[in-house]
Each structure stands twice: as structure tokens, then as C-alpha cells.
Amino acid sequence: MSGNEQKYIDEAFADNWVVPLGPNVDAFEKDLQDFLSHDDPSRSHVRVAAVSAGTAAIHLGLILAGVDRGDEVMCQSFTFSASANPIVYQGATPVFVDSEPDTWNMDPHLLDHAIADRVAKTGRRPRAIVPVHLYGMPARMDDILAVAAKWDIPVVEDAAEALGSRYRGHECGTLGRYGILSFNGNKMITTSGGGALICPDDESRARAVYFATQAREPRPYYHHLNIGYNYRMSNISAGIGRGQMTVLHDHIAHHRMLASLYASLLADVPGIYFHAAPSPDFEPNYWLSTITIDPSLTGGLTPDAVRLHLESLNIESRLLWKPMHMQPVFAGAPAYTNGVSTHLFECGLCLPSGPWVTPDDVRLIVNAITSLL
Numbered sequence: 001m002s003g004n005e006q007k008y009i010d011e012a013f014a015d016n017w018v019v020p021l022g023p024n025v026d027a028f029e030k031d032l033q034d035f036l037s038h039d040d041p042s043r044s045h046v047r048v049a050a051v052s053a054g055t056a057a058i059h060l061g062l063i064l065a066g067v068d069r070g071d072e073v074m075c076q077s078f079t080f081s082a083s084a085n086p087i088v089y090q091g092a093t094p095v096f097v098d099s100e101p102d103t104w105n106m107d108p109h110l111l112d113h114a115i116a117d118r119v120a121k122t123g124r125r126p127r128a129i130v131p132v133h134l135y136g137m138p139a140r141m142d143d144i145l146a147v148a149a150k151w152d153i154p155v156v157e158d159a160a161e162a163l164g165s166r167y168r169g170h171e172c173g174t175l176g177r178y179g180i181l182s183f184n185g186n187k188m189i190t191t192s193g194g195g196a197l198i199c200p201d202d203e204s205r206a207r208a209v210y211f212a213t214q215a216r217e218p219r220p221y222y223h224h225l226n227i228g229y230n231y232r233m234s235n236i237s238a239g240i241g242r243g244q245m246t247v248l249h250d251h252i253a254h255h256r257m258l259a260s261l262y263a264s265l266l267a268d269v270p271g272i273y274f275h276a277a278p279s280p281d282f283e284p285n286y287w288l289s290t291i292t293i294d295p296s297l298t299g300g301l302t303p304d305a306v307r308l309h310l311e312s313l314n315i316e317s318r319l320l321w322k323p324m325h326m327q328p329v330f331a332g333a334p335a336y337t338n339g340v341s342t343h344l345f346e347c348g349l350c351l352p353s354g355p356w357v358t359p360d361d362v363r364l365i366v367n368a369i370t371s372l373l
């Protein structure tokens with residue numbers, strides 16, 4: 001918390017704006033639009049709809065992309081289940097695509113191959129592509145967008161973990177046709193729970209808000225042509241978001257500082273690799289600092305052994321996301337794999353990276369890890 005959140009919440013109470021919609025929602029959306037286009041006039045057209053969760057934003061993005069019952073949607077396998085669940089809400093089938101080793105995100109060549117194979121097998125093109133910027137590391141978007149353009153399929157970009165990450169000078173979330181952000185408690189900023197859909201223009205934003213507010217037609221009585229959702233952000237949550245926007249740049253700088261410290265302290269440790277940007281085109285927010293461990297160089301050390309050791313010192317770490325193609329709930333979904341995400345799940349770990357982690361904490365954590373070697 002920045003200390004400014006309470007001010008906006010108090011304003012909402014003073015004005016009796018304790019509902020979805022309201023001045024904080026409008027101002028928070030404007031703050032996000034300004035952030036997404038700062039230093040980048042090519043993104044001045046971007047419009048934002050604040051909603052109740054990142055998951056809701058993905059659902060709305062898929063609806064706007066035209067995903068419907070019986071369709072297929074290409075989705076990154078190495079991600080949190082929220083990237084894929086809304087595909088199923090729409091009655092569509094996720095088709096999982098594995099990662100490439102540099103960014104850990106959707107492999108563009110495998111995506112192209114997978115789409116060609118889906119078209120051959122089903123006679124229809126997939127309706128959308130959902131790449132993810134996992135842990136804040138931008139995906140290879142130019143290559144993914146080239147494949148999307150070749151097949152004429154819209155991209156719904158999952159930037160839930162990547163607020164403030166940039167790819168070739170553009171903010172993540174503004175690269176696909178639609179982008180989504182999450183303001184869940186563990187993300188780069190929080191509204192206690194919330195998300196946003198990033199849209200290319202006013203028209204599509206209005207369409208998203210329409211579906212997020214029960215699809216009410218503009219008539220004096222309630223009239224419905226479509227199934228709607230109750231997905232709008234509350235004016236109270238948006239007040240927290242406005243306060244958080246005042247510290248977003250500080251949060252990003254802090255996460256990057258921690259990442260560079262982890263990277264330098266681990267640089268000479270054999271068999272432990274910090275997950276860093278593959279080139280200056282990729283500017284991660286380093287939402288989480290992550291490592292991989294080579295058991296052959298560390299005496300068979302596993303990520304879970306490191307996690308348990310850190311836990312015994314009261315330090316929380318987490319294993320990497322378990323890929324969707326390995327999840328029982330998605331056992332029936334087609335998957336195009338190359339071994340990368342399965343390998344990452346077996347050998348990777350997320351290290352403490354939040355706003356309260358200090359440089360001394362990072363030194364303590366790295367010493368705790370190297371003490372196991």
C-alpha cells in the first residue's frame with residue numbers, strides 16, 4: 001500500500017459511490033491508459049475497461065474475439081489455469097502449445113505447426129491465440145503476431161503478471177488485439193482483487209463494458225439480446241487501484257533491483273541459473289525472480305528440496321507453474337509439446353520477490369540456497 005489508497009476509498013464513502021462504476025473506476029482506467037502509453041505515442045489509442053478479475057478480462061477478450069461454442073483456442077500450456085479456464089466457459093476447447101526455452105513462453109514455430117495441424121484435422125481455424133508473459137517475461141510477440149497474422153487469428157494477450165514489462169519498447173498488454181491485466185493480491189499492483197481488459201479503441205471497450213454489465217440494451221426498461229456478466233470493478237476496489245498507481249513505478253524498479261541482485265549473486269554458482277531476459281528487446285518487470293537447477297551439477301538437488309530448506313528458515317518459495325497439458329482437468333485437450341515446460345516444471349523455482357524483500361533478504365536467501373551445494 002502506498003498510503004494514498006485510503007484517501008480514494010474515503011472519497012467514495014463521502015460521495016456514497018459504493019457501487020460498481022463511479023469516479024474511481026473512471027480515474028483508475030485513465031491512469032492505466034496513461035501508463036500503457038507513457039513514452040509510447042503509438043499506444044495512445046488504447047482504452048481500458050476495469051473489471052472484477054483478470055480471469056473475467058480474459059473471458060471478455062475471448063467473447064470480443066468471437067470465440068463461441070465448439071471453437072478451438074490456442075493457449076500457452078506453461079501458465080496459471082486462469083489463462084485457459086475462460087476458454088472452457090465459452091464452450092470452446094483449449095489447444096495447448098508448449099514454450100520455447102529463452103522466454104519460457106509460447107513457442108512461435110510450434111504455434112504455427114499446431115495451427116496448421118488443427119486446420120488439417122478439423123477443417124477450421126482456431127478462433128483466438130492466448131500467449132502469456134509468464135513471471136513478467138515478455139513472450140516473443142513479433143513472431144507470435146506474425147503467425148497470428150498469417151492465419152488471421154486474433155491474439156488475446158495474457159499480461160496478468162506483466163504490468164510494466166516492455167517488448168521492443170511497447171508495454172505488454174498492448175501488443176495483441178486485446179490484452180488483460182490482473183490486480184489480484186499477489187500481482188504487481190493490487191485492488192484486493194480485480195483486472196482490466198485492454199482494448200484497441202473506444203468501440204471495443206464499450207462492447208466489453210456492455211458484456212461486463214449484464215448486456216443491457218440502451219432502453220428505458222431492461223432488454224437483453226445477449227447473455228451478460230457481472231464483471232465490472234467496484235468503485236472501492238478502483239480507489240485502491242488509484243492509490244497503487246502512485247507506486248507502480250517504484251514497485252517495478254524494486255522488482256528489477258531484486259532480480260539483478262539475485263542474478264549477480266547466482267552468476268558464479270554452478271548448476272543454478274537465473275531466468276534473465278534473452279536480449280534488450282525484452283524488458284521484464286521481474287514480477288517473480290525465478291531460477292532453474294541442473295541436478296547433474298548440483299549433486300541431484302531438486303527444486304522441492306530447496307523449497308523445503310527455505311521453508312525451514314521461514315522463507316516462502318514456490319515451484320513453477322505446472323503446465324496445463326499435465327493437468328488432469330485438461331487431459332482431454334489437444335496439446336503440442338516439445339518437453340520445455342515439463343522440464344521447467346521439474347527443475348525451476350520462484351524466489352521471494354515482493355515489495356518487502358530487501359537486498360539483505362536476497363543475500364540471506366542466496367546463501368541458504370548455496371549452503372545446500
Ligand SMILES: *Cc1c(COP(=O)(O)O)cnc(C)c1O
Nearest residue numbers: 053054055080082083160182184
Ligand atoms: C493471476 C493470473 C490470471 C488471473 O488473474 P485473476 O485476477 O486472479 O483472475 C491469469 N493469468 C495469469 C498468467 C495469472 O498469473
